[in-house]
Amino acid sequence: xxxxxxxxxxxxxxxxxxxxxxxxxxxxxxxxxxxxxxxxxxxxxxxxxxxxxxxxxxxxxxxxxxxxxxxxxxxxxxxxxxxxxxxxxxxxxxxxxxxxxxxxxxxxxxxxxxxxxxxxxxxxxxxxxxxxxxxxxxxxxxxxxxxxxxxxxxxxxxxxxxxx
Amino acid sequence: xxxxxxxxxxxxxxxxxxxxxxxxxxxxxxxxxxxxxxxxxxxxxxxxxxxxxxxxxxxxxxxxxxxxxxxxxxxxxxxxxxxxxxxxxxxxxxxxxxxxxxxxxxxxxxxxxxxxxxxxxxxxxxxxxxxxxxxxxxxxxxxxxxxxxxxxxxxxxxxxxxxxxxxxxxxxxxxxxxxxxxxxxxxxxxxxxxxxxxxxxxxxxxxxxxxxxxxxxxxxxxxxxxxxxxxxxxxxxxxxxxxxxxxxxxxxxxxxxxxxxxxxxxxxxxxxxxxxxxxxxxxxxxxxxxxxxxxxx
Numbered sequence: 138x139x140x141x142x143x144x145x146x147x148x149x150x151x152x153x154x155x156x157x158x159x160x161x162x163x164x165x166x167x168x169x170x171x172x173x174x175x176x177x178x179x180x181x182x183x184x185x186x187x188x189x190x191x192x193x194x195x196x197x198x199x200x201x202x203x204x205x206x207x208x209x210x211x212x213x214x215x216x217x218x219x220x221x222x223x224x225x226x227x228x229x230x231x232x233x234x235x236x237x238x239x240x241x242x243x244x245x246x247x248x249x250x251x252x253x254x255x256x257x258x259x260x261x262x263x264x265x266x267x268x269x270x271x272x273x274x275x276x277x278x279x280x281x282x283x284x285x286x287x288x289x290x291x292x293x294x295x296x297x298x299x300x301x
Numbered sequence: 302x303x304x305x306x307x308x309x310x311x312x313x314x315x316x317x318x319x320x321x322x323x324x325x326x327x328x329x330x331x332x333x334x335x336x337x338x339x340x341x342x343x344x345x346x347x348x349x350x351x352x353x354x355x356x357x358x359x360x361x362x363x364x365x366x367x368x369x370x371x372x373x374x375x376x377x378x379x380x381x382x383x384x385x386x387x388x389x390x391x392x393x394x395x396x397x398x399x400x401x402x403x404x405x406x407x408x409x410x411x412x413x414x415x416x417x418x419x420x421x422x423x424x425x426x427x428x429x430x431x432x433x434x435x436x437x438x439x440x441x442x443x444x445x446x447x448x449x450x451x452x453x454x455x456x457x458x459x460x461x462x463x464x465x466x467x468x469x470x471x472x473x474x475x476x477x478x479x480x481x482x483x484x485x486x487x488x489x490x491x492x493x494x495x496x497x498x499x500x501x502x503x504x505x506x507x508x509x510x511x512x513x514x515x516x517x518x519x520x521x522x523x524x525x526x527x528x529x530x531x532x533x534x535x536x537x538x539x540x541x542x543x544x545x546x547x548x549x550x551x552x553x554x555x556x557x558x559x560x561x562x563x564x565x566x567x568x569x570x571x572x573x574x575x576x577x578x579x580x581x582x583x584x585x586x587x588x589x590x591x592x593x594x595x596x597x598x
Contacts, residue, residue, distance in 0.1 A: 231576075235569055237510030243438060278373055278434060280512055281366035283573035290580045 140166060140173055151180045221265070224295040225257055228272070231291055235284050236276060244279070248272035265296055305568045312355070312564050316557035319348055323553020327546045345553055346398055350391035352556040357384035359560075359567040366570045372437070376430030383423035384563070387556075389416035411471045411479035418482045421489040428496040428523075432503070441503040448502045455494040458527055461535045462487040468534035490527045497523035511569040518562035525555055 139147065142163060149155040150163050167174050225245065232241035249257045252267035260268055269292030277285025322341050329338040360381040367374035393413040396402075402410045435441040444452075466472060471483045497520040504516035532538045532548050539545075 233508070234510055235512065235573060237508035237513045239506060239508035240438075240440065240510070240512065241508070243440065247438060274368075275438065277368050278371055279438065281363065281570050281573060282368055283366055283570055283577055285368075287573050287577045287580060290577065294580070294583075 139176070140170060142166070147177070147180065151177070151184050221260060221262060222258070224265075224292075225260070227295055228269075228288060228292060232276060232284075232288060235287075236280050240279060244272055244275040247275055265292070269293070269296075305571045309561075309564055309568060312557060312561055315348070315352070316554045316561060319345065319352075319557050320550040320554035322348075324546045324550030326553070327549025330549075331542065331545060342398065346391065346395050348553075349556045350388060350395060352560045353384055353387045353391060356556075356560040356563045357381055357388060359563045360384050363563070363566050363570055371434070372430050373434040376427045376434060379423045379427035379430065380563070383420045383427060384559075386416045386420035386423060390420060408475045411474040411476055411483075414471050414474075414479050414482040414486075418485060418489070421486060421493065424523075425489055425492045425496065428493060428500065432496065432499055435503050435507075440506050441499055444499065444502055448498055451498040451501075452495045455491055455498065455524075455527065458494070458531050459487060459491045462490075462531050465534045465536065468536070487530065490523075490530055493523045494527040497521075511565055511572070515562050515566035515569065518558055518565060522555065522558040522562055525551060525558065529555065 142150075142159075146155060146159060146163070150160060155163070167177060229238075229241055229245065232244070235241075236244065245257050248268050248271035249255055249260055249264075251271040253260055253264040255264075269289060273285040273289035273292065276288050322345055326338050326341040326345065329335075329341065360377060364374060364377035364381055367377055390413050393410075393416065397407070397410045397413070400407070432441055466484050466487065469483050469486070471479050474480050474483070500516045500520040500523075504513040504520065507513050507516075529548060529551055532544065
């Protein structure tokens with residue numbers, strides 16, 4: 138208690154949340170009491186500074202949220218791409234001993250171009266069936282239908298998430 | 302995969318034995334042991350025929366594995382036909398040997414040139430189609446300066462062969478058609494030699510693998526064949542005695558090099574089939590993908 142007013146009443150006055158009769162009583166007291174006026178001035182300054190800081194912090198946090206969302210989205214995209222790149226690596230390692238590593242890479246580039254009009258790294262999940270189909274056709278032309286079928290079957294199993 | 306390895310080991314062994322026998326025969330001729338040389342020849346000729354029979358059968362297996370209507374399949378049909386034609390040539394050689402025919406005593410021996418030239422024409426056509434098939438995938442198009450130099454070296458081998466073509470086995474045949482066929486052989490061999498350089502370049506471009514190994518052996522067979530022809534008819538080279546023995550060995554082993562090239566390509570098919578069998582045998586779920594174009598045909 139300070140000069141007949143509780144701490145909660147002083148805080149409510151500073152926050153402009155105090156009901157009218159109590160508010161009028163405090164204002165009448167402040168006209169007469171210099172100690173309470175000084176204390177109330179300090180409280181109001183502190184309140185203003187706190188409000189401004191809180192606003193700044195809120196804005197900062199809002200930016201951070203956007204950044205977090207962006208990073209999370211990027212991470213999710215990478216997570217989705219990772220199995221596809223892993224599958225491509227597995228197809229490449231199945232193909233290289235048959236056709237040769239350079240021919241395997243070239244066949245993959247051609248298949249990616251035919252299936253998605255992009256590079257191998259630009260492939261998405263939706264391109265996978267066409268990519269495997271074109272790749273197995275290219276491999277069949279170079280190394281025969283057995284090798285082509287091997288790639289088609291391996292591609293289908295990799296799509297099912299099986300480790301080959 | 303064990304049976305493919307065993308088959309290849311057997312072919313390598315046969316090639317080694319053929320080299321030794323060929324070299325030994327040349328040595329026997331040099332030492333004037335005509336009967337020993339003749340006995341070795343009786344073994345060598347059927348061995349050469351066997352090499353071509355194996356190559357032809359394996360080439361047919363490879364052909365049947367290639368997609369229908371593709372240039373590569375046509376190329377391998379021609380390769381198989383070339384092998385079959387070479388078989389006919391060695392059958393004629395074998396008959397001539399059993400009948401004791403020589404170019405001087407029996408002009409009919411010259412008919413061996415017909416399957417010989419046909420085999421070469423088919424081989425050149427096959428190699429051209431193989432190159433075309435790789436070129437469609439952008440492989441074998443950018444020849445380096447050293448490849449062009451090697452092709453130039455092949456062309457340089459041609460004038461001495463043409464100059465001394467009278468030394469070829471059937472150059473003195475009473476049939477002009479046979480003589481013309483014999484004279485066309487150096488040119489056909491030069492064409493196949495130039496294509497061999499391209500094949501070597503392709504084998505390097507595709508990277509290490511079974512396909513590359515097969516192309517390398519095929520290329521070395523074609524180059525060796527051209528070099529051996531030059532060594533056989535240019536008198537200055539003919540006189541070098543140690544070279545005669547080596548040449549005899551190479552002559553014996555050369556057809557086996559062709560067989561090895563085809564066998565390595567066949568191994569690729571056999572290994573792919575084995576791997577495919579293992580993949581099919583695995584009880585697994587899979588995503589249904591559209592069948593590739595070569596399966597839809």
